Amino acid sequence: GESVGLHLPTLSVQEGDNSIINCAYSNSASDYFIWYKQESGKGPQFIIDIRSNMDKRQGQRVTVLLNKTVKHLSLQIAATQPGDSAVYFCAEIFVYGQNFVFGPGTRLSVLP
Amino acid sequence: EPEVTQTPSHQVTQMGQEVILRCVPISNHLYFYWYRQILGQKVEFLVSFYNNEISEKSEIFDDQFSVERPDGSNFTLKIRSTKLEDSAMYFCASRLEELAKNIQYFGAGTRLSVL
Secondary structure (H helix, E strand, O other): OOOOOOOOOEEEEEOOOOEEEEEEOOOOOOOEEEEEEEOOOOOOEEEEEEEOOOOEEEOOOEEEEEEOOOOEEEEEEOOOOHHHOEEEEEEEEOOOOOOOEEOOOEEEEEEO | OOOOEEEOOEEEEOOOOOEEEEEEOOOOOOEEEEEEEOOOOOOEEEEEEEOOEEEEEOOOOOOOEEEEOOOOOOEEEEEOOOOHHHOEEEEEEEEOOOHHHOOOEEOOOEEEEEO
């Protein structure tokens, strides 16, 4: 499959450790944020979302934190597994616009 | 689980030729999108489509691009006269209207190679 994001920042973690991926967003009026996972050769896949009136949301093994003061979003993955290796994008959306604005992405590499 | 399907997975064309990229969105979805991703770069919005018309488009989506939903199931992106810089992965996405489920589902993409 295609190798996406050859020059992306990379986060390397040991299998079983927790991962934290960060994202700075641009529009203070954005009211919805989503984390996507993109594996090589595939399209972005939804992981978790959060509305701007929240500061934390938990899913299965994942937690998203939103800090609107500094326009910062993070994705925490607990007990990282080899299958978590991928490029992770945050996306912001202003609800009355319909397109997503994607961040540049971070490559997560899980070491055995 | 329903999914967005895109064909072909890889399209090779000569510069100046027209290409049509095809997408079948999830059947009950109402909003449709095209994005592109140049190798090594982030995903970029091209166009959104609702109720049989373009609702929003980016600067990238110039007169060389057009979209169509010809038959109620397919959603196509046409590039009239391809340029070398059109080489990229093109992703189709669709979503339901409900704001509470404001999630776009992406297809696997079509790799366009312009020679």
